[in-house]
Amino acid sequence: MRRLPDLTLMLVTDAAMMARRGVVETSLAAVAGGVTVVQLRDKTASDESLTALARALRESLAPLGVPLIVNDRVNVAIAAEAEGLHIGQEDGSPAEARARIGTEMILGLSVTGPADVATVDPAVVDYVGLGPVIASATKADAAPPLGLDGTRAIGATLGLPWVAIGGIDVGNAAAIIATGASGLAVVSAIAAADDPRAAAAELRAAIQEGRVA
Numbered sequence: 344m345r346r347l348p349d350l351t352l353m354l355v356t357d358a359a360m361m362a363r364r365g366v367v368e369t370s371l372a373a374v375a376g377g378v379t380v381v382q383l384r385d386k387t388a389s390d391e392s393l394t395a396l397a398r399a400l401r402e403s404l405a406p407l408g409v410p411l412i413v414n415d416r417v418n419v420a421i422a423a424e425a426e427g428l429h430i431g432q433e434d435g436s437p438a439e440a441r442a443r444i445g446t447e448m449i450l451g452l453s454v455t456g457p458a459d460v461a462t463v464d465p466a467v468v469d470y471v472g473l474g475p476v477i478a479s480a481t482k483a484d485a486a487p488p489l490g491l492d493g494t495r496a497i498g499a500t501l502g503l504p505w506v507a508i509g510g511i512d513v514g515n516a517a518a519i520i521a522t523g524a525s526g527l528a529v530v531s532a533i534a535a536a537d538d539p540r541a542a543a544a545e546l547r548a549a550i551q552e553g554r555v556a
């Protein structure tokens with residue numbers, strides 16, 4: 344049976360934002376601040392270079408018990424022996440991805456609106472990334488933002504754990520987790536922060552606040 348990661352706070356990497364310290368060092372600082380799962384996301388690197396980075400990242404995260412999820416690229420996830428794969432609605436069928444990664448890897452699927460909910464089969468998919476909650480400059484081709492009410496309404500229909508994503512920062516994290524998300528997935532709030540560890544810790548505190556409110 345697959346072990347679902349602790350979805351409380353997912354860092355989604357961005358090489359350009361993380362260039363000062365590098366993806367591995369920035370990810371480790373974020374984990375020290377409270378990130379519970381790391382998703383390696385790179386739209387331009389070659390499969391070969393991304394596999395090398397994924398292997399290095401996984402070797403650093405494994406001793407800390409933090410799973411690595413690879414975005415988009417099934418071959419990289421498999422070659423790097425990542426704990427999981429995340430795919431979107433345009434990245435092929437979840438059933439085909441599951442057939443390729445096997446039954447042990449974690450599979451995440453993006454949902455951008457009500458029309459996508461029918462693609463979520465809990466027998467195939469382990470978690471959902473639901474968004475964008477708020478408009479985000481980080482993903483140029485993102486769908487229109489759902490807002491808090493839209494996120495809450497769609498999240499309630501998913502029937503499996505889901506993380507909210509898109510435009511999340513310490514100022515809105517509590518309100519977004521209060522929509523019913525299992526956790527939050529963020530890029531710039533941590534990846535672009537001067538102090539990724541402190542940024543992660545502030546987001547974790549905001550998540551805790553939103554959960555008890």
Ligand SMILES: Cc1ncc(COP(=O)(O)OP(=O)(O)O)c(N)n1
Binds near residue numbers: 414430432474482528
């Ligand atoms: C947790 C999480 N949710 C959504 C996404 C977006 O995935 P996708 O729609 O495939 O878009 P790209 O990230 O590939 O541009 C995600 N990566 N993670």
Ligand SMILES: Cc1nc(C(=O)O)sc1CCOP(=O)(O)O
Binds near residue numbers: 453473474479529
């Ligand atoms: C990778 C990604 N996926 C999204 C979706 O809506 O599916 S929004 C997004 C970018 C999120 O970046 P930031 O935290 O900097 O807003």
Ligand SMILES: [Mg+2]
Binds near residue numbers: 414
């Ligand atoms: Mg994708």
